[in-house]
Amino acid sequence: MMKPSDFVRWFRGSSPYIHAHRGKTFVIYFGGEAVGDPGFADLVHDFALLNSLGVRLVLVHGIRPQIDSRLARQGCQAQYQNGLRITDRVALECVKEAAGTVRVEIEALFSTGLANSPMAGARVRVASGNFVAAKPVGVRDGVDFQHTGEVRRVDAEGLNAVLARGDVALLSAVGYSPTGEIFNLRSEQVATAAAIALKADKLLLLTEEECLSLREDRLLRQITTAEARALLGEAAALAPEVAPHLKAAVQACEAGVGRAHLLDRHIDGALLLELFTRDGVGTLVSRAPFETLRAALVQDVAGILDLLRPLEQKGVLVTRSRERLESDIGDYTVIERDGMIVGCAALHRFPEARMGELACLALHGDYRGENRGERLLAHIEGKAVGMGFERLFVLTTQTAHWFRERGFEPAEVADLPETRRAAYNPRRNSKVLIKSL
Template structure:
């Protein structure tokens, strides 16, 4: 066993605590394909799902069965039939669908029932609920092809699922639906997951995909997308593999119909759910209707986050200490970068009536986010606000970052060049450099 670094563990555990609190009581729909169920690591994935349940998260697990159906068809000497990417489910295929769905569901129930002392689920008591929660209708005939027992989701029994979630059950849905006439239909599991997430107004739809995560042309992972940006990516020829495009499509659909966030995750990463849900940046691609990270005017409720951001630099003497009362008084001067509910950057524009000058103050970024030009974004935002206020010059006082400002158009100046009100509170003992930029 590798040596456990206690300091790193404590730091990680403390860092995960805000997410533990924020996720408790929320409803997550998790999708995985039939490939996951056939993988030897499936037990570890279900152990992580059990852990999420123990943390008070309301869980719906939707599983696919495509490879299991194909294997049963092959064993019977039958050929899998597809048209326009959709399975044609004849009577033989339907028998394979029922067998595959029942087998995988039972395996899931068995794995979620483990409670051995030497297992990751020692002491757990998890109930699994499954049943006729999905009402389906036939696809019918398309392009002259009769899809027979292939169906579409007509309705999700959201009330029945919520009742099971209220009891603390993990709800398991297969890619099978039932009609009011008693017929059974084979469904696309991604459609079941999306429809369930929308019907439940889920907080998250977590899509565990087989093809890896979304990346940029240079290979860098794409960590977040708005639905508009995601649509643009879908429209780019060759930007996405044929396997990933459908998953991104349902993520967009879910977010545009009331699901707060959808995540595309590489199923093959061990512990991918935990890494995505309990670390600030995650390991997948987050899709949301609104930006995951925003630059906006500060509000009074942001003061604790701003103070936490400033405190390390105040202790080092880089910044002059600011009290909570002063921040609350000056809060209208501040702009913040918020990322997933955490303040990771701030800057302030202080005005001096009767002058054409403003002060750029408190430009600070969290150490983990000093990149991707966030400092430049804050500076540009403050400069824009200064111009809008009719100011012609912007000045900054700094003890350690003069070169950063020089590289962005600020010129060295003297204390005598500052507005009188600012000169009056200048501290000679700090010997801060004065830099001024003409707007």
């Protein structure tokens, strides 16, 4: 059971995200497999919570397993070509029946309000409608896809009117033509087109599989659109089930959607963990890197101070005033992660001795590892070389072994540049280490 203090700390930690997400537009896709899962009600509860926190919510649901089930009951075989359903007359009737049934089931879950349920007092209104215009896929490679279509246009004005009322918009994988025809659509395409049309802040894709790099056998935590395109072009780099979702995420981000997230829907509370914690549990896709190493700016001083304070209190680092940091800010490099400073290092210059001092190398306690310290060190070394320095020195009381492992050698105070030697504090008794560049 969670301790009260843990709950308070977690709730306070989520408050920046509550503020950040209020009034933003999120498009969330989930497949028909999620709808058929016994735990689907919990996911609806999470949707309702987002709505209550002021998120403008568009939900796009799939119906593939529901269609296949209805076809099987009629003794018909589902037909696919290159992963796309061929929707004949019989399949279209199954599409209409499945879409209507799933929509009603979702609306029913949003309508519950029992006193002992997460929906108590929620009063969430759900709006569906003919928001998606479609056109036929037609004939491809000699195959007539019949009633299978593509998104032609999403009625952004109509959806914005729904969202402005505080309602949740619900879209099915069905579109309509100006001639009154009905087309079966790919739900991922509907979600992507809706996110682009609405200029959504986020597209969230709840998937059946994690977005794993098969080459490295690891979850891809953050990836740029350029990196994603390279992966998609590499044979056997991704599971076949993941690739369409990653393509949708890339398409959305390149068309102006702020960020896209791929989440394994089997993780309980995946949506909340992704949106209300800094690191999340899924894969973030964005045009620019989620974590960047860059030169520090004056506006970073508060973040650097927050980063240094615990280390200063432990005596690992010398206390630095805000004024000193502001005056020396040009010496600093930071690692910024989603707006938070999680690492920093400084290069103080002693050109008369052709030496630089690596100072204030610090990492946030939650972000040690993953070679962030090495990245900062390599950046500072490269910066020093670019300035024509021949050696880099560091003064440390508790991390000498870390520097020794990275090529620094023990030295004496007398080996320091004259001006730095004069400022040496013998009471701290810092060890001096020097590395030739």
